[in-house]
Amino acid sequence: MTLTAVPETKRIEVDQTDKRWKLVRITMQKHNYSPRALIETLHVIQDSFGFIDNEAMQYVSQELRVPLSKVYGVATFYNNFTSKPAGEHSLVLCTGTACYVKGNDQIVEWMKERFGLNPNETTPDNRLSFMTARCVGACGMAPVMILDGHIMGKMSPDEMKQRIEEWLSNDSN
Ligand code: FES
Structure with missing residues (x-):
């Protein structure tokens, strides 16, 4: 099976100088960007940013090659993950x-x-x-x-x- 790459135009780029994203990247690297790193990576995003927004979910999906639907599923299933804040x-x-x-x-x-x-x-x-x-x-x-x-x-x-x-x-x- 060949993996379909995410089209270049749709790639999510995060601020690599932001230490919070560095922590996220280190976590994924530690697991060789395996899909098994999904839950741990989401925990690191939650702990570093305080919530997990759509962009973060798309980034994780792209980097770990996990379908976006699965990332959404995991992120919304567990109570300790918070989605994007509702307030203005x-x-x-x-x-x-x-x-x-x-x-x-x-x-x-x-x-x-x-x-x-x-x-x-x-x-x-x-x-x-x-x-x-x-x-x-x-x-x-x-x-x-x-x-x-x-x-x-x-x-x-x-x-x-x-x-x-x-x-x-x-x-x-
Ligand atoms: S920034 Fe590290 S404890 Fe607050």
């Missing part, structure tokens, strides 16, 4: 050790008090989704948060709270 804005808070001890534990509590959100929840008005990641690969910037895909770090808990409030109140974001 998304906050991914890193709760890896380096970030947690530098104040992100307080932000988790504050998100509950301020917005009524636990990790993996979205406000009823769909304005904000809140997720956590285990380590986003930027420990040198701890404590790290990612607001709508923008990585921010080296802030005190109060500065982070202020940043989140400002971000949400600025509709041009």
Whole structure:
């Protein structure tokens, strides 16, 4: 049987300088890009990004040569995988050790008090989704948060709270 290559125009390219994608690649390499690496790879994406979006699923399908339907099936079957956040804005808070001890534990509590959100929840008005990641690969910037895909770090808990409030109140974001 010959494997049909994904047409060049449809290939998914990810940012190779992003440490999170490096972790994903290392995981796939460790298993020689075998389809058996699927679940472990999805776990690494979940832990590094806080969720698994369509682009990530297509990338994994392409690199491990697993049908996209199977990747979707696995990613949606297991409860510990989170799909793309539903909210207009998304906050991914890193709760890896380096970030947690530098104040992100307080932000988790504050998100509950301020917005009524636990990790993996979205406000009823769909304005904000809140997720956590285990380590986003930027420990040198701890404590790290990612607001709508923008990585921010080296802030005190109060500065982070202020940043989140400002971000949400600025509709041009
Ligand atoms: S623990 Fe937060 S970036 Fe590594």
